[in-house]
Amino acid sequence: MKHDWDLIERLLHEAQNSAGKPFAPRRYAEDLAAEQENAGQPVDNLDHLRAEAARYEARLLENGFIEPRPEEEGGNGENFILTARGAQLLSMLDSSIPGSEHPREVLDEAGEAALTPEVFDRLAPRANLETG
Numbered sequence: 001m002k003h004d005w006d007l008i009e010r011l012l013h014e015a016q017n018s019a020g021k022p023f024a025p026r027r028y029a030e031d032l033a034a035e036q037e038n039a040g041q042p043v044d045n046l047d048h049l050r051a052e053a054a055r056y057e058a059r060l061l062e063n064g065f066i067e068p069r070p071e072e073e074g075g076n077g078e079n080f081i082l083t084a085r086g087a088q089l090l091s092m093l094d095s096s097i098p099g100s101e102h103p104r105e106v107l108d109e110a111g112e113a114a115l116t117p118e119v120f121d122r123l124a125p126r127a128n129l130e131t132g
Helices: 005-016 025-038 046-062 084-093 101-109 111-115 117-129
Strands: 066-068 080-082
Touching: 005 025, 005 046, 005 080, 005 084, 025 046, 046 066, 080 084, 084 101, 084 117, 101 111, 101 117, 111 117
Parallel strands: none
Antiparallel strands: 066 080
């Protein structure tokens, strides 16, 4: 199974910028779908995308890519900050950087396990080294 790296990238960006507001993965999925449709990329199933966003939120939290945002940094019990692992994943996925396809391909090779800490921590240096 391949992950929806565009959706994961969006969730990580939103976690990074969520100070003082609740994290809303389903809304972020809707925003991404609207952007993709405006760019001429059809979105098959919006309900599936929303559900996927909620599942990714749980996996990113469970596997140490995001963590609850401290109150002194705008935390409200409903938002997150990126961990060092999450920041590394975001830098690998960042679609605004040329060459971001390669790290995504390396992560895709691991399939479903790509978001487990052990597998990600092993793959991340390889993906970053082989870019460019």
